[in-house]
Amino acid sequence: MEADLNVLTEQWMGNSFRMKSIVRIIKAPHELTTSYETICPAFTFVARGSGELHLNKDVYKLQPGKAIHSCSGMWLKAWNTGEEEFECYRVLYVPEGKESSKDNYMFKHYELEFGDNPQIFSTLEKMNSLSSRGDIQSEFQVKVLFYELLGKMFAAARSLRTSVHRTIVEDSIAYIHLHFQDPHSLFSLASRYQLSPKYFAEIFYKDVGISPINYLINYRMKFAEKLLLTTNASIREIGRSVGYADPYQFSKMFKKHIGVAPSEFKSNALS
Numbered sequence: 001m002e003a004d005l006n007v008l009t010e011q012w013m014g015n016s017f018r019m020k021s022i023v024r025i026i027k028a029p030h031e032l033t034t035s036y037e038t039i040c041p042a043f044t045f046v047a048r049g050s051g052e053l054h055l056n057k058d059v060y061k062l063q064p065g066k067a068i069h070s071c072s073g074m075w076l077k078a079w080n081t082g083e084e085e086f087e088c089y090r091v092l093y094v095p096e097g098k099e100s101s102k103d104n105y106m107f108k109h110y111e112l113e114f115g116d117n118p119q120i121f122s123t124l125e126k127m128n129s130l131s132s133r134g135d136i137q138s139e140f141q142v143k144v145l146f147y148e149l150l151g152k153m154f155a156a157a158r159s160l161r162t163s164v165h166r167t168i169v170e171d172s173i174a175y176i177h178l179h180f181q182d183p184h185s186l187f188s189l190a191s192r193y194q195l196s197p198k199y200f201a202e203i204f205y206k207d208v209g210i211s212p213i214n215y216l217i218n219y220r221m222k223f224a225e226k227l228l229l230t231t232n233a234s235i236r237e238i239g240r241s242v243g244y245a246d247p248y249q250f251s252k253m254f255k256k257h258i259g260v261a262p263s264e265f266k267s268n269a270l271s
Helices: 005-014 118-131 136-178 186-191 197-208 212-230 235-241 247-258 262-270
Strands: 016-027 032-037 042-048 051-055 058-062 066-070 075-080 086-096 110-113
Touching (some): 042 118, 051 066, 058 066, 086 118, 110 136, 136 186, 136 212, 186 197, 186 212, 212 235, 212 247, 212 262, 235 247, 247 262
Antiparallel strands (some): 032 075, 051 075, 066 110
């Protein structure tokens, strides 16, 4: 599950919590962490190595540049799946004053990718060192550092997503240009990037200012305009060449987007 960063940031501003512990874990190659039921939410940050984290029936890949959030009441198992030592930090906290809610990310499991960010692990090392002291001043400093950690993580995740989203949109535009004659749907376009149709449409619209399907239609109509102006092909042939087997559907779509029927457009251009 991918978290909504805007909602996540807003909830962390409004939710109260207390820190429980910060644990540094090192596992040998292929070593299994003892299975147990979680008693509070936690973030898992991978410093090095690779592994798998099982939360009930859901499986997350453990790798550097990613944080996994688990909530209470989940059956947790973790493996070092690599050939080298695996190291991670688990930051546990206890929500206060909020009941469990399906809309509250403190009570959800999800992952956040933030990329290569040494500052995050520098902060985790400070938190781990301070948490072992056990005095009230150190506890306060740990909580301050945790807010700092969240800020760095959310900012890095947002920047990474922006870059990834731009790459996806650019690739999808290139794909549309190459395959505009083929049948497409929002679902089929989104599936190429393993995204939900709604999420794909959102990132495409945010970057381009138009929905993916409308972009496809506009590109088809522009290509049809060129064919109408430069060839003697029939309306049926032009419709097929831009992805419409039904000439009536093509004419209807052309008139909707260009303002006139294909035959009228060609006639006006020749007059």
